[in-house]
Amino acid sequence: MKVQVEKIDEFLWEIPRSGNMLVPGRIYADDESMTFLLEESSTKQWDALAQVRNVACLPGIVGASMAMADIHPGYGFPIGGVGAFDPGEGVVSIAGVGFDINCGVRSMVIDITKERIELNRERVAEELFNSVPAGVGSKGEFRLSVPEIDRILTEGAAFALERGYGVEEDLEYVEERGTVAGADPSAVSPRAKERQLRQVGTLGSGNHYLEVQYVDEIYDEEAASSFGLIPDGIVVSIHTGSRALGHQIGTDYQSVLRQASQKYKIPLPESELIAAPIQSPEGRRYISAVRAGINCAFANRQAISGLVRDAFKRLFRLSDGEIRTLYEVGHNNLKMETHDTAEGLRNLLIHRKGATRAFAAGRDEVPERYRRVGQPVLVGGTMGTSSFILVGTEQGMTETFGSAIHGAGRVKSRKKALRDYRGNDVIDDLACSGILIRTRSRKGAAEEAPGAYKDVERVVAIMEGAGVNRRVARLRPMICIKG
Amino acid sequence: MTGRGHETLEHTADMGLRGWGGTPAEAFEETALAMFDLMIDKSGISAEDDYSLSIGGRDLTGLLIEFLNELLSLADVEDSAFVSISIERLQGEGEEWDLDAVIGGIPRGKCRKNLLSEVKAATWYGASVDREGGGLWVAGCVVDL
Numbered sequence: 001m002k003v004q005v006e007k008i009d010e011f012l013w014e015i016p017r018s019g020n021m022l023v024p025g026r027i028y029a030d031d032e033s034m035t036f037l038l039e040e041s042s043t044k045q046w047d048a049l050a051q052v053r054n055v056a057c058l059p060g061i062v063g064a065s066m067a068m069a070d071i072h073p074g075y076g077f078p079i080g081g082v083g084a085f086d087p088g089e090g091v092v093s094i095a096g097v098g099f100d101i102n103c104g105v106r107s108m109v110i111d112i113t114k115e116r117i118e119l120n121r122e123r124v125a126e127e128l129f130n131s132v133p134a135g136v137g138s139k140g141e142f143r144l145s146v147p148e149i150d151r152i153l154t155e156g157a158a159f160a161l162e163r164g165y166g167v168e169e170d171l172e173y174v175e176e177r178g179t180v181a182g183a184d185p186s187a188v189s190p191r192a193k194e195r196q197l198r199q200v201g202t203l204g205s206g207n208h209y210l211e212v213q214y215v216d217e218i219y220d221e222e223a224a225s226s227f228g229l230i231p232d233g234i235v236v237s238i239h240t241g242s243r244a245l246g247h248q249i250g251t252d253y254q255s256v257l258r259q260a261s262q263k264y265k266i267p268l269p270e271s272e273l274i275a276a277p278i279q280s281p282e283g284r285r286y287i288s289a290v291r292a293g294i295n296c297a298f299a300n301r302q303a304i305s306g307l308v309r310d311a312f313k314r315l316f317r318l319s320d321g322e323i324r325t326l327y328e329v330g331h332n333n334l335k336m337e338t339h340d341t342a343e344g345l346r347n348l349l350i351h352r353k354g355a356t357r358a359f360a361a362g363r364d365e366v367p368e369r370y371r372r373v374g375q376p377v378l379v380g381g382t383m384g385t386s387s388f389i390l391v392g393t394e395q396g397m398t399e400t401f402g403s404a405i406h407g408a409g410r411v412k413s414r415k416k417a418l419r420d421y422r423g424n425d426v427i428d429d430l431a432c433s434g435i436l437i438r439t440r441s442r443k444g445a446a447e448e449a450p451g452a453y454k455d456v457e458r459v460v461a462i463m464e465g466a467g468v469n470r471r472v473a474r475l476r477p478m479i480c481i482k483g
Numbered sequence: 484m485t486g487r488g489h490e491t492l493e494h495t496a497d498m499g500l501r502g503w504g505g506t507p508a509e510a511f512e513e514t515a516l517a518m519f520d521l522m523i524d525k526s527g528i529s530a531e532d533d534y535s536l537s538i539g540g541r542d543l544t545g546l547l548i549e550f551l552n553e554l555l556s557l558a559d560v561e562d563s564a565f566v567s568i569s570i571e572r573l574q575g576e577g578e579e580w581d582l583d584a585v586i587g588g589i590p591r592g593k594c595r596k597n598l599l600s601e602v603k604a605a606t607w608y609g610a611s612v613d614r615e616g617g618g619l620w621v622a623g624c625v626v627d628l
Contacts, residue, residue: 045609046494046625072495075608075625079496099604099627136522136598137562137591195559205601206628244559247603247627251552254607255545272608272625413493414628443599483601 002042003049005034011069011466015053020267025052026064026399027071028466030458036411037071046073048080054269055083060090060278062341062348066400068355069462070409070454074098076272079354079410082403087336087349091266091275092283094257096351097334099250101293103208103241104330104356105378106174106301107389109227110234110312111322114214117234117478124212124315125438125479131311132210132304133202134483135440140201142303149193149245150185152200156295157302160200165306167320173367174328175357178298184288192248196296199243201303205441205483207407207448208240209380210308213387213475223373223391223472227326235475236312237387238304239380241332242297249293253286278349287349290334301328326389327367327376331356331406339401350401358392358404358469377404377469379460383437383482384430384450387475388460396468404469408456417452418443426450430480439482448482484619489517494625499609500551501623507612508570510620511547511582515554515568518605518626523564524597530567530587539581543612546573546580547622551605554586563588564598603627 005013005027013034015025027049029037041049048071055077056065062084071080076095083096117124133140142163144152152159157171157178171177185193203210215233218224229235242249260276260283261268268274276283309323333352338345350357359366359375366375377390385408392402412420423442426449430437439445463469487509492499498521502513519525538553540546558565567587575581591598603626610624 045492045499048495074496075606075627095606095608099606135595136601137559137564137595191556191560195556248556251556251604254552254604255541255549258545258607259541270608271610272606274607410495413495414498415491415493440595441599447600 003053005049011462015049020269021053021056023056023061023064025056027052027067028069028462028468030462033069048073048078051076051078052081054273055081057267057269058083058091058093058273058275059266060086062086068403068405069459070354070405070407072409074353076270077351077353080405081353082355082400083351084348084401085278087278087347090278090349092278092287092334092349093273093275093351094250094254095272096353097290098332098353099247100241100332101246101249101290102297102330103332104297104301104328105237105239105380106305106328107235107237107326107378108305108308109229109324109326110236112234112316112318114232114234116316117212120315121436121479125436127311127315128210128308128481129438131307132481134481136205138202139198142201144197144200146193149196152299153185153188153292153295154183155179156298160299160302160306165303166309170302170305170325173325174298175330178302180291180294182288183291183295185292187285187289188249188292189252192245192252195244195248200300201307202243203240203304203483204243205444208483210481211237211477212479213237213477215473216386216476217474219471219473226370226373227376227389227472228324229389229473235326236308237378238301238308240300240304242293243300245296246293249289253289256282257286287334294330294333297330327378329356329378340398348401352403354406356404356406357402358390358396359402360392360394360397379405380407381456382408382450382453383448383477383480384433384435385456388456389472389475390460390469391472393467393470400468405459405463408453408459410452411454412452414447417447417449421446421449421451435477436479437482441483444482487513489513491517491521497625497628499623499625501621503619503621507543507620508573510612510622511550511573512568512570514547514622515551518551518602519565521600521602523566523594523599525566528566528589528594528597531589532563534561534586534588536584536586537581539579541578543580544610546582547612548605548607548610548624550582555602555604558588561588562591564591564594600628
């Protein structure tokens with residue numbers, strides 16, 4: 001059924017409250033994007049606008065069911081979806097977190113010239129490809145016992161640091177300093193832990209990547225300077241998540257929350273929007289399991305960043321001081337946060353599914369070094385297009401609970417991408433543009449072809465035009481390692 | 484759709500699966516094969532090991548989701564790429580459904596070049612198991628890639 005939308009302004013649209021909706025839906029889009037979404041809504045089985053509307057029906061939702069400009073169909077929540085829930089009346093939904101819990105990006109600034117990378121491009125690509133396990137079923141060098149997995153689930157990045165991956169200063173620049181409180185390893189199944197024994201420190205496959213980039217353009221001198229970004233400066237970005245442990249937590253709690261939905265008579269506008277009251281035993285247990293998954297992802301990215309750090313030290317004889325974590329932030333998350341709302345300050349449980357936290361200047365959660373300019377937001381582009389570093393704004397704090405886009409957003413299905421592109425051609429075309437791809441999967445390269453995604457420049461322009469996020473710098477890829 | 488078979492369906496971010504056959508068991512087997520097709524290129528390889536799986540669900544659709552997720556989990560734990568499946572028994576009524584299956588797999592280390600994609604989970608989005616007009620059983624759901 002086609003969803004009705006109303007244009008609020010140039011970059012913001014609303015699905016007015018109707019039927020069982022408790023709040024309106026709000027979508028950041030320009031005219032062209034909305035035309036595409038409406039077309040999809042009326043012709044396709046999978047419908048992102050209907051997903052925004054369905055989330056608006058969940059009990060305890062506050063403000064609006066929102067979608068950032070990289071919106072596309074997910075399962076239950078749209079990708080790019082943000083939902084804030086009252087901790088007393090509200091629910092927690094698996095679909096608002098997904099199966100790759102705390103999937104996110106870490107970016108590191110490397111004190112080396114672009115020319116040195118260009119001159120050693122092949123060698124850098126090989127070293128990174130050989131150093132960071134990637135691809136289906138890849139195993140890490142990080143061998144763990146189950147008791148050690150339990151430590152990862154409560155300690156997060158600090159455990160990887162203790163094992164020699166990275167440096168203490170890294171944690172200052174990781175969301176939550178790389179460890180969330182309230183994680184309960186006993187809420188995570190033995191099977192989930194078993195699956196993770198050899199997966200810490202692995203990149204995975206699909207849209208996960210490790211990229212060497214250079215700063216192509218700076219839009220905000222003050223923020224860029226604060227983040228340590230200079231023209232042609234080198235940045236390495238790591239995109240991965242909680243791996244099999246996160247997938248298994250989602251799988252295990254799918255049946256728990258399905259039963260809870262029936263037990264607590266939660267109206268489900270759609271079958272994957274299963275949920276439990278936040279204060280129910282099932283809801284609390286799921287939240288503590290998700291927090292364990294969040295810590296696992298923090299540990300994973302810390303371990304990979306350590307492998308990347310060591311690779312650059314070996315390659316260019318750099319010191320630890322010449323490799324600095326710029327920031328790390330997740331985009332499949334569940335967070336209890338304090339927000340200034342129309343009813344005053346409120347604690348809210350924020351679901352971000354394919355959306356990034358984007359706090360404005362002055363928030364305590366922002367590292368002290370960045371507090372004057374705001375939290376860096378790391379937006380992945382595609383293998384052949386730009387990535388962006390944005391910053392949160394005050395308007396974003398009030399309109400979106402401090403949220404941002406997480407990427408370009410897919411526009412073509414993987415099947416269509418496979419019909420339209422050949423992996424070898426994609427890799428050759430990118431090589432002609434000066435972008436070196438290393439992958440174990442040619443099919444994966446075709447599925448992730450730049451043409452399968454929206455134009456990230458436009459997606460960023462929508463969020464900036466709406467005043468919700470602000471551009472700081474644009475990064476261009478030089479080397480991309482895919483699973 | 485006639486006889487038995489399977490296909491994958493367009494979904495912008497993830498992938499839809501559909502399997503059909505003369506019985507629920509056949510439709511389940513075909514849906515599992517559709518999922519395996521996303522994960523491995525079976526050309527030139529055949530199963531070397533057998534694995535047994537028993538799983539329950541609260542209805543037929545729930546059983547399908549549990550079954551597909553158990554396949555993903557088991558493959559990971561066994562470090563195996565699954566290529567064939569036979570459901571030996573599928574039965575139930577009311578809120579108690581279960582099945583037994585035998586899966587054929589090959590160690591991932593022996594077929595690295597054939598591995599395609601990692602499937603994270605089978606979701607309830609678009610999930611259904613129905614008997615269509617002609618008596619054909621059709622099963623399907625969206626999997627997270």
